[in-house]
Amino acid sequence: MGRKLLIHNDHIPNIHTLDVYRAHGGYASVEKALKIMQPDQVTEEVKKSGLRGRGGAGFPTGMKWSFLAKPEGVPRYLVCNADESEPGTFKDRYLMEKIPHALIEGMITSSFALGAKQSYIYIRGEYFYVARILEAAIAEAYAAGWLGKNILGTDFSHDCSVQVGGGAYICGEETALLESLEGKRGNPRIKPPFPAVAGLWGCPTVVNNVETIAAVVPIVNMGGEEYAKIGVGKSTGTKLISASGHINKPGVYEIELGITVEEFIYGEEYCGGIRNGKKLKAVVAGGSSVPILPTELILKTAKGEPRLMTYESLSDGGFQTGTMLGSGGFIAMDEDTSIVKNLFTFSRFYHHESCGQCSPCREGTGWIEKILKKFLDGTANESDVDLLWDIQSKIEGKTICPLGEAAAWPVAAAIRHFKHEFLEIARNKKFTDISHYDRLNKLARV
Amino acid sequence: MGSQVHGAQKFDNAKRAEIKFSDEAMKIVETIISRYPEGKQKSALLPVLHVAQAEFGGWLSPETMDYVASILNIKPVEVFEVASFYTMYNLKPVGKCVLEVCQTSSCWLNGAEDIVKYIEKKLNIKVGETTKDGMFTLKVAECLGSCGTAPMLQCGASYHENLTYEKVDTILENYRAEGKLRSYTDLDYKNTL
Amino acid sequence: MKVTIDGITIDVPKGTTILQAARMIGPEVAPPTMCYYSKLKTSGGYCRTCIVKVTQGSAANPTPMPKPVASCRTEVMDGMVVENTINKDVLEARKGVVEFLLVNHPLDCPVCDQAGECSLQDLGYEHGAATSRYEFPRREFERIDIGKYVQLHMNRCIMCFRCVKVADQLTEKRVHGVMHRGDAAEISTYIENVIENDFSGNVIDVCPVGALTDKTFRFKSRVWFTKPVDASCDCKKCSGKVRLWMKGEDVLRVTARKDQWGEAEEFICNECRFDKKKTSDWKIEGPTKVDRHSVISQNHYNHLNELKVQVLKQQKALGFMDINKRP
């Protein structure tokens, strides 16, 4: 059994309540930080831990915190990114729903480190009921003195509130999130300035993912060095993986970074193998934005080494033969899956979610979707594959925010590794979704 | 895409005069506004629009949005811009229960398309339409963070997961029996995680 | 601060953007712009036509920037080296941007009021590919009147957001804005409304395409049959410095005076623009030189001419079209 630091208590009845959470060691990090540590010491521990942002980009959290501008007399903010909308990702929801206090505790400890008197949890609107759970937990925390004025009798005061979004994936991008938090359209800002200098209402702001903030709790409790002992190389600690698709046991798993991909897919402790005795065809390892890999390349790197669940190993080989850990949205597809159709669902998604500010993403995402639809209709030509390739290459790197890349990469990867599927449809002028029947049977059976 | 007429939503002054939050809703709105520093009340716009949508029939009419603008002391066009950006705000009347079926990858891999077809047939409507009795509107949605429990649909605040045809039958029957407007802000949500 | 653009080095003050520096050098190296407008705060960054390659970030940190950057929103650093017209990748990327801009654009120039003074027409000609590979139906809107004076033809809008910034920055109460998102985004008032206040007419001048046009001028004449003259009047609301578009003795249209980059030199009020349509309303200063793509002689950096000749040669080698030799 791997070590668990975030959701090890998820099976305990009523762990969502303050009393039970507290009885299982909750809020110890707040006590430790506020009573015996200086804010910079907390940041130092986070640096030592090697914690990297769990929202997708994997930027070292301690370093991000140390970039925060601290001008006199200007408030600073911590904003938690709970927008979780990357297809295949549902770990933050699980954590917040099951153990809301784990996030709130992390918010308090992190805010202490950053000197933030106010923090916000921006949660996607569709998770309205999770926002209720968080709000109930926050109310408990206020009542018990974990939030509010002079926490634990120290001179640290902190307020934390939840804001629900209105339904837009792009609000997961941190500057779009800040715009949305200010009550505006979720248009990403043009950077610089970065939020660390001018974020929420123009004030210095740190934006971190739910899991990143929750991980600060064990880091403060056990010390950064201890935390860094878990994992491999620069991938330290544990990571929540959302597993879905054609696996026997979909769900949220906390893994020690460094287990093999093979163990994760086939191990009984994790996904438990592919459903219905089918063979694995391909995996999207880190949410819809990251390149899809065929079985050979997801289980082993191009050099033939076992692929590990770490930032480095998953990206080994670059985009030619590798992928990314991303947000940890792990989607496994069996041998009957049409890669073209899967790509279509992704491209439809990005088209739907483009904010429309910059021309390549606004016009390119819709164009890609329309061409892919031709494949599903059996009207595509072979030249459409080249056109898709060209369009994605003209979006990538030319946009305001990384959604452009996120829309381009899946197209490039699907063509790179599964070009034959596109060509076959184009040549036969016919598309059949063979996995369809299995799904129907399954649905009818239950 | 056919030719669209835009910028021509009718605005009814008489209707506008009738719109007012209940005391209860107004209290919630005030609480939301109090979460932001002085002068930053515009930040409350998204949550307040959710309250307004629940309060005024499940959708945001131009009059409702104008009212929200007046409460937050911002220009009406700022509200129109925001409300039309996000997917959760209905700019046209909808049924009492809006069924949003996720259609993205993991849900598709697990039969979301069949669920959509099943509901279409059962309710005799197409995606985007509302049943004649005004009970249900069927929509498709993009990943709702329920991929491990796919296929799924959302109705108001409730997540319905690991769907089967039978489960869909039960869900629809229950909503129909209940017969009430379902909103994201509902407190009596059911989720099956 | 020293910055080198296409091999030409220039000294600029701190805070200058790459685009501004390039414009100081001259039109040969200045990237095309569709959304940036020097007189509007926070404009630029959206259309991506002005992208350039930074091959050296600064003298202190010479690493190249990994992606092309929007020159209109990127400030120069001391020792920065930028490639625009001499970089094949930039030209190819720009061609891509032009193609994207035309994905939902009707290109009905023969019936468009903007023809002859349209930034998109110029852009397509200078930087675009000969044909579009987009084969699907384009989005279509009804054209609508927003007030007595302005007509909005949304089909042609390229979402540069300039008109929204004009309304925000020049007028008291903005009533139009951006509705919806992605490729469904549109400029609109949402409810039936009119855009009318003292400075609203400026949205016509800033619109780079034929999406917002002067209703009082519509179809009166094609631009190239009118003669522009600079004129002025005593106006309490604005500077009164305008350009009259005349046909014989008739004033067909009044606009702001536009500079070399197609930008209004000074914004004008609606009274000057829409109400003063008699020659007697104006003091005529003389004919305007139409020199939107005017060259070298105009600017202050004459010592750079020789280098420019070099640049032009390199551009030619890359198959770059010369706008001055337009057929």
Ligand SMILES: Cc1cc2nc3c(=O)[nH]c(=O)nc-3n(C[C@H](O)[C@H](O)[C@H](O)COP(=O)(O)O)c2cc1C
């Ligand atoms: C289009 C887009 C969507 C994103 N969505 C999310 C998201 O849902 N949740 C998240 O934590 N980060 C998301 N990110 C990453 C954030 O921009 C940001 O990097 C992150 O919140 C930083 O937190 P971290 O350092 O703790 O990971 C997204 C980025 C982009 C470009």
Ligand code: SF4
């Ligand atoms: S890349 Fe797409 S989502 Fe990002 S700013 Fe541009 S249009 Fe908006």
Ligand code: SF4
């Ligand atoms: S806006 Fe410009 S490119 Fe478009 S139709 Fe009019 S003249 Fe032609």
Ligand code: SF4
């Ligand atoms: S109407 Fe004209 S000025 Fe306004 S956004 Fe569209 S193209 Fe730009």
Ligand code: FES
């Ligand atoms: S793909 Fe349907 S909930 Fe994520």
Ligand code: FES
């Ligand atoms: S002019 Fe620079 S991005 Fe449009």
